[in-house]
Amino acid sequence: MNAFSLKNKTVLITGASSGIGKSCAVECGKHGANLILLGRNKERLEETQSQISKEVKTGIIVADITQENLENSIAEKVESVGKISGFIHCAGIEKTLPFKKHSAEIFQEIFDINVISGFEIAKIISQKKYRDDVASFVFIASVAGIVGEIGKTAYSASKGAVISGVRSLAPELARNNIRVNSISPAMINTPILEKMFENIGEEAASEIIKKHPLGIGTAEDVANACVFLLSDAAKWITGSNLVVDGGYSI
Ligand SMILES: NC(=O)c1ccc[n+]([C@@H]2O[C@H](COP(=O)([O-])OP(=O)(O)OC[C@H]3O[C@@H](n4cnc5c(N)ncnc54)[C@H](O)[C@@H]3O)[C@@H](O)[C@H]2O)c1
Numbered sequence: 307m308n309a310f311s312l313k314n315k316t317v318l319i320t321g322a323s324s325g326i327g328k329s330c331a332v333e334c335g336k337h338g339a340n341l342i343l344l345g346r347n348k349e350r351l352e353e354t355q356s357q358i359s360k361e362v363k364t365g366i367i368v369a370d371i372t373q374e375n376l377e378n379s380i381a382e383k384v385e386s387v388g389k390i391s392g393f394i395h396c397a398g399i400e401k402t403l404p405f406k407k408h409s410a411e412i413f414q415e416i417f418d419i420n421v422i423s424g425f426e427i428a429k430i431i432s433q434k435k436y437r438d439d440v441a442s443f444v445f446i447a448s449v450a451g452i453v454g455e456i457g458k459t460a461y462s463a464s465k466g467a468v469i470s471g472v473r474s475l476a477p478e479l480a481r482n483n484i485r486v487n488s489i490s491p492a493m494i495n496t497p498i499l500e501k502m503f504e505n506i507g508e509e510a511a512s513e514i515i516k517k518h519p520l521g522i523g524t525a526e527d528v529a530n531a532c533v534f535l536l537s538d539a540a541k542w543i544t545g546s547n548l549v550v551d552g553g554y555s556i
Pocket residue numbers: 320321322323324325326327344345346369370371372395396397398399400419420446447448449490491492493494495496497498499
């Protein structure tokens with residue numbers, strides 16, 4: 307038995323149409339997981355699906371996680387793909403703005419996607435009818451949730467909320483054999499980062515890159531950490547925040 311295998315596990319991934327979520331889908335598929343891919347754009351989800359081995363089962367849910375009650379769609383996919391034993395909440399948005407531009411609406415939008423929707427989905431799939439006897443939930447947080455960065459007050463607050471929410475949810479769900487962890491990446495080369503670098507300019511971007519002793523990361527670096535936390539190799543790990551940051555936070 308390979309403890310790192312995801313064979314016979316079904317993993318639901320939000321934000322599966324790009325960046326880290328897409329890479330999580332591909333890597334989990336390589337490790338044998340069946341996949342339920344959730345995102346807003348059907349074509350981009352199909353593009354992700356096309357990169358996954360035909361040997362695993364896949365299903366797609368096209369939805370905005372803040373707008374829709376997802377229980378019916380999840381129930382339908384559980385029927386066709388399998389009971390869920392892994393969940394990765396990867397959908398997220400980032401905004402870098404001076405504090406004076408941080409409106410209540412901006413806080414709300416960031417919290418709706420990064421925090422509330424993820425925990426709402428976790429609530430749905432922690433019901434016995436949708437999940438396997440043993441399950442693992444992984445929330446993608448950020449180093450911004452543990453160290454400060456100018457212009458990220460709302461984003462950092464949302465990721466801090468994810469990290470501390472996970473810490474309280476873990477002991478509550480342990481009795482149901484559900485492990486709950488977060489991963490805190492630093493800068494990863496994805497569309498979210500490209501957009502941020504455009505906003506802050508070249509000089510500020512190169513300052514941030516310099517703060518990573520191992521350079522900026524790839525989506526696969528985070529996906530591999532997800533595979534580990536979803537697998538039985540991590541069966542005694544819950545409530546933790548795994549920092550995957552090329553040394554940024556040290
Ligand atoms: N890239 C980085 O440097 C970095 C660093 C730390 C943490 N993160 C976190 O990693 C996660 C993934 O980010 P990424 O870098 O892959 O960026 P990305 O923009 O490529 O991916 C984010 C995904 O979330 C989806 N999404 C956003 N709002 C949604 C909504 N309302 N409903 C459904 N889907 C929605 C987007 O469509 C996109 O597919 C985010 O939570 C981000 O905060 C990223």
